[in-house]
Amino acid sequence: MSINATLIGQMIWFALFIWITMKYVWPPLQKAMADRQQQIADGLAAGERGKHDLELASKRSADTIREAKEKASGIFAETDKRVAQMIEEAKGVARVEAEKVYNAKLAELDQDTERARAALRDRVGELAVAGAEKILRREVNAAAHADMLAGLKQEL
């Protein structure tokens, strides 16, 4: 075990291997590892962000649903009120209309009745006069009873 020129040869080997490691082994592997570390960190951050976004979104959707519900129930109430109002209005209009029709019919009926009565009165008068004429032609002077019949007609 003596020290000799092998030492120099071994130093050259050692220097060569340090150089290989320094130039060709360490930088690319270190870069690969650092890049992977960065990717993993980015991935985790993205996941965290996604979770946060999901939370926000679900809160927002709950808010939206609640708002919609409130709005819908408001619309329902409004509609009910409107419907009731419209029914009331329709009822009022119908009542007024019905009264109008009823009154018109009533008036018409009155007129008809009046007309019929007048016609009837005329006919009865005529009939009575005809009957009386027939009786009186036999026994009484027509002119003498005309006054009395007119007074009777007035009373009817």
Next chain:
Amino acid sequence: MASGEIPTTSEYIAHHLTNLKVGSGFWTFHLDTLIVSGALGLIVFGSMAVLASKATSGVPRGWQNFFEMVLSFVNQQVKDTYHGNSPIVAPLAITIFVWVFIMNAMDLIPVDFLPTVASATGVHYLKVVPTTDPNLTFAMSITVFLIMIWMNFQVKGIGGFMHEIFTVPFGPKLAPVNLLFRIVEDIAKPISLSLRLFGNMYAGEMVFILIALLGVWQLPLALPWALFHILIITLQAFVFMMLTIVYMSMASESH
């Protein structure tokens, strides 16, 4: 084995602890250390480089997953200890951990397997575990030491570094003592770093060799020692890496 004869115990041990050499004097090269450590490094760092070039930042699969695990483990240690921003520290720590680990792991291959294969092809000596060669551990610790010195200059500047050397820990009045302390402290770093790794692996290998001498009794013993040795292999790689990070961190902190 060197020859067909059955070796004695001490011959067997000595044979296992002899490097495959070329050259003489200082210019001796341990071919087994150089080739095994170089081949392991080229395979591991080459495949890591190929894999890194295809690395995806999407879902990692298979080997990318495994290497990312190792690299992020080492990088975590670097981040915890070293607070400067030099781009060399993390790759340095990764290189040390992976390379030392894979070289130590050669210890788990049965001690006679590779030497027997090698001797069949005409290579008579083969010390398989490169970290049992102090040339390798010193080469690594000296390289770390040089990077440490360079980092001192880079972070603190020449003036700041000199000021630290001469004034810490006792103040400017005791400058020579401070310098002496600093020299001892800094020299101790690479020596302890390399001898720790060398000693642990050498001793572990020695135990494997001794167990291999026990004949049939090696079977119940080799497994527990191998299992225990997995711990030492990992621990020594970790300690070398960790201390390197600590030294780098000390080099880049100003007082």
